[in-house]
Amino acid sequence: MLYREAGDFKTTYASDQQTFPIKSERALFWLFMAAAFLIVPFLINDYWNKAVLMPLLIYCMAALGLNILVGYCGQVSLGTGGFMAVGAYAAYKLMTAFPWMDQFSVTILAGFVTAGVGILFGLPSLRIKGFYLAVATLAAQFFLVWMFNKFAWFYNYSASGQITAPERTIFGYAVTGPSSLPWATYLFGLTLLFVFGWIARNLTRGRLGRSWMAIRDMDIAAEIIGVSPLKAKLSAFAVSSFYIGMAGAMFFANYLGAAEVGEAFGIDKSFLVLFMVIIGGLGSILGSFLGAAFLVLLPVLLKNLMVDQLGWVTDLAAHVQIMLVGGLIVFFLIVEPHGLAQLWRLTKEKLRLWPFPY
Amino acid sequence: MNVHLNPVNEFRMTRPDDGIARGAPLLVADNISLSFGGVKAITDISFDIRKGEIRAIIGPNGAGKTSMLNVINGFYHPQEGTITFRGERRSRMRPHVAAHQGIARTFQNIALFKGMSVLDNIMTGRITLQHRNLFWQALWNGPAEREELEHREAVEHIIDFLEIEHIRKTPVGRLPYGLQKRVELGRALAAEPALLLLDEPMAGMNLEEKEDMSRFVLDVNQQFGTTIALIEHDMGVVMDLSDRVVVLDYGRKIGDGTPDDVRNNQDVIDAYLGVSHDA
Ligand SMILES: Nc1ncnc2c1ncn2[C@@H]1O[C@H](COP(=O)(O)OP(=O)(O)O)[C@@H](O)[C@H]1O
Numbered sequence: 242m243l244y245r246e247a248g249d250f251k252t253t254y255a256s257d258q259q260t261f262p263i264k265s266e267r268a269l270f271w272l273f274m275a276a277a278f279l280i281v282p283f284l285i286n287d288y289w290n291k292a293v294l295m296p297l298l299i300y301c302m303a304a305l306g307l308n309i310l311v312g313y314c315g316q317v318s319l320g321t322g323g324f325m326a327v328g329a330y331a332a333y334k335l336m337t338a339f340p341w342m343d344q345f346s347v348t349i350l351a352g353f354v355t356a357g358v359g360i361l362f363g364l365p366s367l368r369i370k371g372f373y374l375a376v377a378t379l380a381a382q383f384f385l386v387w388m389f390n391k392f393a394w395f396y397n398y399s400a401s402g403q404i405t406a407p408e409r410t411i412f413g414y415a416v417t418g419p420s421s422l423p424w425a426t427y428l429f430g431l432t433l434l435f436v437f438g439w440i441a442r443n444l445t446r447g448r449l450g451r452s453w454m455a456i457r458d459m460d461i462a463a464e465i466i467g468v469s470p471l472k473a474k475l476s477a478f479a480v481s482s483f484y485i486g487m488a489g490a491m492f493f494a495n496y497l498g499a500a501e502v503g504e505a506f507g508i509d510k511s512f513l514v515l516f517m518v519i520i521g522g523l524g525s526i527l528g529s530f531l532g533a534a535f536l537v538l539l540p541v542l543l544k545n546l547m548v549d550q551l552g553w554v555t556d557l558a559a560h561v562q563i564m565l566v567g568g569l570i571v572f573f574l575i576v577e578p579h580g581l582a583q584l585w586r587l588t589k590e591k592l593r594l595w596p597f598p599y
Numbered sequence: 600m601n602v603h604l605n606p607v608n609e610f611r612m613t614r615p616d617d618g619i620a621r622g623a624p625l626l627v628a629d630n631i632s633l634s635f636g637g638v639k640a641i642t643d644i645s646f647d648i649r650k651g652e653i654r655a656i657i658g659p660n661g662a663g664k665t666s667m668l669n670v671i672n673g674f675y676h677p678q679e680g681t682i683t684f685r686g687e688r689r690s691r692m693r694p695h696v697a698a699h700q701g702i703a704r705t706f707q708n709i710a711l712f713k714g715m716s717v718l719d720n721i722m723t724g725r726i727t728l729q730h731r732n733l734f735w736q737a738l739w740n741g742p743a744e745r746e747e748l749e750h751r752e753a754v755e756h757i758i759d760f761l762e763i764e765h766i767r768k769t770p771v772g773r774l775p776y777g778l779q780k781r782v783e784l785g786r787a788l789a790a791e792p793a794l795l796l797l798d799e800p801m802a803g804m805n806l807e808e809k810e811d812m813s814r815f816v817l818d819v820n821q822q823f824g825t826t827i828a829l830i831e832h833d834m835g836v837v838m839d840l841s842d843r844v845v846v847l848d849y850g851r852k853i854g855d856g857t858p859d860d861v862r863n864n865q866d867v868i869d870a871y872l873g874v875s876h877d878a
């Protein structure tokens with residue numbers, strides 16, 4: 242077997258708290274990353290980029306953000322769509338107001354703007370919990386969508402009410418706009434996800450992550466050992482919204498190209514990302530990726546199977562898909578609340594013992 | 600009870616010295632009264648805790664012992680009276696501020712972080728001692744990692760001290776009750792507290808577990824010089840461990856002194872010892 246822990250002794254605390262403590266797992270990760278960065282860009286075409294890869298990268302980013310809030314800090318949010326909209330509109334305003342600004346800066350600044358808005362809408366969490374907080378974030382969702390529709394300043398008074406991404410290049414290659422290059426767009430998204438995925442891992446492994454989890458598991462005990470609920474909750478809202486804002490900016494600028502807020506960032510987005518986090522695994526970085534991959538790939542696979550292979554009508558296929566996702570969510574909530582990530586962990590434990598389970 | 604001492608242990612309390620001499624009052628409660636609606640939980644109680652001692656708080660169920668600890672660490676705000684800790688007087692304070700001032704505690708009903716491992720639970724106890732901000736933590740490599748490793752080392756000493764090396768990585772929810780109590784003590788110790796509040800740390804334990812826990816409490820007090828306030832029902836344990844005892848009944852103080860004083864106090868015998876134990 243490839244997957245072996247034997248002989249891999251930890252002699253320092255530093256090596257004990259590595260992200261991938263097992264050598265073969267570490268190797269696998271870097272191999273995977275090398276393929277993603279060096280091979281995929283050569284194989285990519287427009288269909289794969291639009292149907293699979295970009296949605297995958299963007300939803301990974303959004304799920305990562307929501308997981309920090311819901312999975313790590315235990316604060317329920319149904320406002321993801323609204324926060325993605327903030328990121329999208331912030332990116333649009335930045336791109337049109339500062340045409341010289343490079344797209345990495347635009348996306349990251351859009352994240353910061355969303356973080357600020359996230360803190361604002363996170364304030365109620367200092368007073369209310371659970372169901373009531375969910376309702377408050379739902380209100381944020383509807384308020385934000387309404388606001389971006391209502392005030393024409395946000396869409397630069399365009400007649401259609403839409404926002405449209407102008408062309409922006411990185412090293413001369415277009416990553417936004419109608420003539421953006423699939424491979425360049427993909428690498429742009431991948432780079433951001435890689436860097437901020439790493440940062441998410443760092444934030445959750447240390448003091449900040451533990452203060453979030455302490456608030457999640459028992460807020461009173463957390464406060465009594467010195468966690469400030471205000472700082473912990475608001476920092477979770479800020480970091481979470483930062484990621485979701487970047488996802489929204491990418492969804493608009495690198496993926497859609499043009500967007501209308503109600504259509505692109507409605508409540509269905511909030512639920513979709515929440516489902517990703519639940520299916521993937523609450524409180525797990527890997528789970529965010531697995532959940533996003535699952536819900537991005539499932540419809541593509543199902544459509545391939547049911548419509549293209551079996552020749553079903555699209556409507557029927559869509560309904561089957563909704564039922565399947567609904568069933569899976571119920572399954573995971575009841576049977577495996579730690580989601581796909583936990584299934585992966587269990588598989589690894591089995592592998593570690595294989596072929597001698599005792 | 601035979602309590603044997605742990606030999607040398609490298610873990611040291613590193614909190615800066617507060618200039619209060621051993622035996623001088625570390626915490627003074629002045630005329631504390633606390634009520635919930637019509638229920639008077641504490642009525643006009645004054646007592647002090649001296650630096651370096653083990654101060655037992657005893658009394659029948661509902662006497663107001665837990666409420667007193669909750670007042671001390673800022674979780675309840677008394678309607679009357681003040682708490683003076685390390686010479687600083689205060690009447691209202693948030694619990695996390697009390698934690699930063701050096702007050703740590705365990706709970707009558709275990710309050711561990713169920714989703715986290717033993718190691719992470721105890722690491723969380725060091726939150727008041729870690730300072731790297733979000734920026735450094737995002738980078739990780741460098742100052743944040745160094746800080747993390749420093750604290751990990753301190754926590755490993757606590758894990759050794761409490762003899763829980765084998766369950767380091769176990770999620771606390773999977774542990775038996777007695778071990779959970781021990782982990783909770785570890786989390787409180789990790790804060791290197793100036794004052795450690797223990798709310799019935801031995802409740803529900805068997806004899807062996809009680810002896811272990813008594814040994815830990817005594818070792819913490821003697822090796823690290825940590826001042827301890829201890830709520831306990833087992834009179835044998837209280838008499839063995841504590842330097843001084845305060846006795847509460849129906850929210851009032853009815854006795855205060857050395858274990859021997861308290862044992863011979865007629866009010867105490869009537870209210871407490873005579874009822875639930877053979878004095
Ligand atoms: N949060 C609270 N709300 C209402 N009453 C309380 C609360 N906490 C404690 N009490 C009351 O205060 C009294 C003392 O309780 P407690 O301090 O828990 O006693 P002990 O720890 O000595 O058993 C009891 O009558 C209890 O019902």
Ligand SMILES: [Mg+2]
Pocket residue numbers: 664665666707
């Ligand atoms: Mg009590």
